[in-house]
Amino acid sequence: MLTILFDGIAYGMVLFVLACGLSVTMGLMNFVNLAHGAFAMLGGYITVILMQRLGVPFLLTLPLAFIGVALVGVVLERVLYRPMYGKNHLDQVMFTIGIVFMAVAGADYLMGSSQQIIKLPAWLQGRFNIGGVGIGKYRLFVLVVCGILAFSLQWGFTKTRFGSRLRASVDDARVARGLGIPVNRLFALTFALGSGLAGLGGALGIELMGLDPSFPLKFMIYFLVVVTVGGTSTITGPFFAAMLLGVADVAGKYFVPEIGAFIIYVLMVILLIVRPDGLFARGRA
Amino acid sequence: MSTLEDRVRASLLASRRWHGAEIAFWLLALAVFWLFPRNLLLLNEIAILALFALSLDLILGFAGIVSLGHAAFLGLGAYAAGLLAKHGIGDPLVGLAFAMIVSGLAGLLASPLIVKGNDLTRLMVTLGVALILHEIANSWGSLTGGADGLQGIAINPVLGLFSFDLFGKTAYLYSLSVLFVLFLVARRMMNSPFGLSLRAIRDNSLRAAASGVPPSQRLALIYTIAASYAGAAGALIAQTSQFVSLDVLDFHRSADVMLVLIIGGPGYLYGGMIGAIVFKFLQDTISAFTPQYWMFWIGLFLVLFVLRGRTLIHGGVKLIMSRLPARVRGKRS
Amino acid sequence: MSAVLQTNALVKTFGGIMATDRIDFTLEKGARHALIGPNGAGKTTFVNLLTGVLQPTSGTVVLNGEDITQLSRESRVKRGMARTFQINQLFSTMTPLAMIALVASERLGYGVRAFSRLDHDRRVIEETAAILAQFRLEDIMDNSIASLPYGKQRQVEIAAAFAAQPSVLLLDEPAAGVPEAERRELLNIVGSLPSDVSVLLIEHDMDIIFRFATRITVLVNGRVLADGDPTIIARDPAVRAAYLGEASHA
Numbered sequence: 001m002l003t004i005l006f007d008g009i010a011y012g013m014v015l016f017v018l019a020c021g022l023s024v025t026m027g028l029m030n031f032v033n034l035a036h037g038a039f040a041m042l043g044g045y046i047t048v049i050l051m052q053r054l055g056v057p058f059l060l061t062l063p064l065a066f067i068g069v070a071l072v073g074v075v076l077e078r079v080l081y082r083p084m085y086g087k088n089h090l091d092q093v094m095f096t097i098g099i100v101f102m103a104v105a106g107a108d109y110l111m112g113s114s115q116q117i118i119k120l121p122a123w124l125q126g127r128f129n130i131g132g133v134g135i136g137k138y139r140l141f142v143l144v145v146c147g148i149l150a151f152s153l154q155w156g157f158t159k160t161r162f163g164s165r166l167r168a169s170v171d172d173a174r175v176a177r178g179l180g181i182p183v184n185r186l187f188a189l190t191f192a193l194g195s196g197l198a199g200l201g202g203a204l205g206i207e208l209m210g211l212d213p214s215f216p217l218k219f220m221i222y223f224l225v226v227v228t229v230g231g232t233s234t235i236t237g238p239f240f241a242a243m244l245l246g247v248a249d250v251a252g253k254y255f256v257p258e259i260g261a262f263i264i265y266v267l268m269v270i271l272l273i274v275r276p277d278g279l280f281a282r283g284r285a
Numbered sequence: 286m287s288t289l290e291d292r293v294r295a296s297l298l299a300s301r302r303w304h305g306a307e308i309a310f311w312l313l314a315l316a317v318f319w320l321f322p323r324n325l326l327l328l329n330e331i332a333i334l335a336l337f338a339l340s341l342d343l344i345l346g347f348a349g350i351v352s353l354g355h356a357a358f359l360g361l362g363a364y365a366a367g368l369l370a371k372h373g374i375g376d377p378l379v380g381l382a383f384a385m386i387v388s389g390l391a392g393l394l395a396s397p398l399i400v401k402g403n404d405l406t407r408l409m410v411t412l413g414v415a416l417i418l419h420e421i422a423n424s425w426g427s428l429t430g431g432a433d434g435l436q437g438i439a440i441n442p443v444l445g446l447f448s449f450d451l452f453g454k455t456a457y458l459y460s461l462s463v464l465f466v467l468f469l470v471a472r473r474m475m476n477s478p479f480g481l482s483l484r485a486i487r488d489n490s491l492r493a494a495a496s497g498v499p500p501s502q503r504l505a506l507i508y509t510i511a512a513s514y515a516g517a518a519g520a521l522i523a524q525t526s527q528f529v530s531l532d533v534l535d536f537h538r539s540a541d542v543m544l545v546l547i548i549g550g551p552g553y554l555y556g557g558m559i560g561a562i563v564f565k566f567l568q569d570t571i572s573a574f575t576p577q578y579w580m581f582w583i584g585l586f587l588v589l590f591v592l593r594g595r596t597l598i599h600g601g602v603k604l605i606m607s608r609l610p611a612r613v614r615g616k617r618s
Numbered sequence: 619m620s621a622v623l624q625t626n627a628l629v630k631t632f633g634g635i636m637a638t639d640r641i642d643f644t645l646e647k648g649a650r651h652a653l654i655g656p657n658g659a660g661k662t663t664f665v666n667l668l669t670g671v672l673q674p675t676s677g678t679v680v681l682n683g684e685d686i687t688q689l690s691r692e693s694r695v696k697r698g699m700a701r702t703f704q705i706n707q708l709f710s711t712m713t714p715l716a717m718i719a720l721v722a723s724e725r726l727g728y729g730v731r732a733f734s735r736l737d738h739d740r741r742v743i744e745e746t747a748a749i750l751a752q753f754r755l756e757d758i759m760d761n762s763i764a765s766l767p768y769g770k771q772r773q774v775e776i777a778a779a780f781a782a783q784p785s786v787l788l789l790d791e792p793a794a795g796v797p798e799a800e801r802r803e804l805l806n807i808v809g810s811l812p813s814d815v816s817v818l819l820i821e822h823d824m825d826i827i828f829r830f831a832t833r834i835t836v837l838v839n840g841r842v843l844a845d846g847d848p849t850i851i852a853r854d855p856a857v858r859a860a861y862l863g864e865a866s867h868a
Binding site for chain 2: 026032034080083084087089090091093094095097098099100101102103104105106108109217220221224225227228258261262265268269272273
């Protein structure tokens with residue numbers, strides 16, 4: 001029982017790292033980026049390639065996945081995304097689905113359609129017991145890494161100058177511009193950070209979620225749930241939404257495997273009925 | 286004063302009057318039956334896709350509802366019509382009506398989540414509903430045939446007279462007739478007070494509410510109607526191919542139909558039809574030389590289209606439409 | 619005189635901030651009532667509470683003797699309260715004619731008729747034609763709203779509100795942003811609204827206020843600072859300090 005909870009939290013942590021970049025971009029520029037999963041997939045493949053073809057140790061591939069995807073994010077933001085900010089949501093949706101399709105087909109072409117498997121270092125394999133609770137070592141590792149990330153993000157978002165400028169811009173970009181905050185540069189940075197985190201999440205998630213070319217499509221709904229339910233104005237909102245989703249998904253698939261796949265949708269519907277403005281929405285009209 | 290009233294009446298009438306280009310379009314659609322007798326199966330697919338896109342146009346083009354999962358209603362209609370025929374009721378028109386009712390009810394059920402939400406919630410809900418149905422169809426194999434698809438569908442002749450043939454003769458005329466009738470209904474609706482109120486909500490929901498339009502009620506109504514239209518398109522798929530596979534619920538269907546509508550332009554009813562022709566032509570050409578990576582090209586097309594191409598293609602479409610009076614339809618630019 | 623619109627101890631708080639603080643307000647039948655106050659005084663919040671865009675934290679709104687506090691925006695329109703917006707909110711893809719016809723058909727309860735034809739309905743046509751004539755929009759009725767000059771758009775905005783046949787009309791800065799050349803025609807239109815319609819004018823411009831208003835309510839920091847005859851308000855030292863003084867700087 002507690003093992004399930006633990007696995008669910010680890011899963012939710014990865015979801016959070018994957019999706020938090022998306023929630024900030026949505027909040028900041030009101031930009032619907034359905035291609036966020038493509039960045040995550042890229043991170044996953046970077047790790048796979050580095051490990052399988054170049055023999056780079058797993059731990060070292062993680063920061064490389066982050067940096068690699070962040071760089072790609074910066075370039076794409078400059079070249080492709082920026083002209084899209086002014087457009088309506090429909091255009092943004094079409095545009096980013098286009099990117100997803102290209103990424104899916106491209107990954108298929110380059111990497112093949114099969115599931116990718118990586119060999120984790122020995123010290124991350126297996127599980128151990130604490131008081132009857134089986135704890136997977138890798139899951140613990142993920143939990144610690146993502147936990148640290150979540151805390152630093154929360155700290156960065158609330159305590160640093162970058163964070164306060166970011167929050168001001170999310171609240172009202174026009175006013176923030178008026179105050180002399182370089183919203184565009186801030187957004188480019190945030191976009192890079194968010195993409196990088198997606199890449200890192202993708203790399204961490206290979207073992208938990210699998211990795212194949214359909215990844216961006218398969219997890220699109222998860223990201224959307226995290227962002228919609230968690231809201232786009234805080235870090236804690238998406239965090240708890242991701243936890244809830246992770247635990248519900250893992251528990252659902254474990255206890256009622258026949259309908260486990262539906263659990264997250266049922267959850268989504270209930271949450272939407274109870275809290276139509278999101279789980280942690282502020283009292284806005 | 287009566288002269289002004291006459292002018293007002295004339296303007297209102299002009300906005301719904303049939304234009305020569307429209308009549309020509311439908312005559313041409315009928316004429317291709319004799320012009321391209323070898324391509325009737327493809328033409329049938331175009332007609333069905335056009336109906337599906339018309340359904341999306343009702344919510345996206347006229348009411349501004351973005352959907353990532355319109356295939357939900359297409360698939361539901363396809364399975365509804367297919368299952369009915371499989372279990373002994375093979376009359377196509379009965380199947381069509383049944384599919385429209387089932388999909389319409391599903392649309393009605395989903396509508397409370399759609400009408401309240403913002404674009405983001407709508408994207409999530411529409412995508413989620415389609416995924417749920419896909420998952421149900423996949424795991425309820427005893428009913429739907431699961432991944433193998435629904436087989437053993439036997440469809441009676443249309444009106445007891447015209448049986449479905451291998452060349453798609455009956456299929457095309459049947460699909461085109463259904464498309465035409467549902468188009469007429471949609472055209473009438475969009476030029477009614479109800480249609481006007483939808484455009485009001487799409488243009489400016491703040492003002493719409495301040496003008497006495499209850500947005501939730503109207504959006505729920507059109508969402509239900511559009512869902513039943515998509516169900517009709519699904520029924521046509523099931524009946525003309527006598528087979529239903531999980532593919533009808535797949536995400537790419539929802540994405541394709543959005544592309545179709547965007548190519549043709551939303552909000553004037555013909556966008557879906559023009560888009561369907563262009564899309565099928567593109568698909569045929571591209572998949573002729575790279576069948577495997579069709580998805581890549583469609584993705585590239587989407588990206589380029591949104592970035593640059595829209596003005597290009599719509600320039601052509603506008604050239605044709607410019608013959609219509611400017612006030613005819615509130616076409617979104 | 620009788621009250622057509624009344625608020626009782628209307629409170630709206632955002633977080634800890636009181637946007638409106640126990641506002642008691644009365645709009646008399648046929649009044650030309652101006653609501654003034656510096657920026658951030660709570661005017662917009664107050665209008666949003668009246669029209670149902672916002673729900674009050676406490677207090678009630680009464681229209682023609684009926685408590686409408688819980689009603690939706692569109693139901694309030696049906697009960698006779700129409701408004702214009704400070705920034706034009708129009709149906710940009712429509713023509714003035716279509717927009718007026720929409721309001722008329724909604725007023726008549728035709729909105730769910732999916733198969734009827736607007737040009738077959740005598741009442742919609744009559745009402746639309748009457749409004750177009752009254753607001754001098756006949757010549758531009760078939761143009762796209764988006765293509766009209768701002769002053770004309772402003773006229774369409776007021777005409778559309780008036781087409782709902784309101785007993786209470788809220789005009790939110792009707793002349794804001796209108797160039798001088800088009801201003802006179804617009805103000806004539808405001809001035810010639812029929813006297814049985816009660817008008818609440820939210821305004822900054824002192825010329826307009828003293829030209830139209832028969833009564834003024836001054837809102838400062840979410841409270842009613844003063845309420846009464848224009849000449850008395852103009853002489854009130856507190857008002858001068860809080861508002862008129864500031865306006866002269868602007």
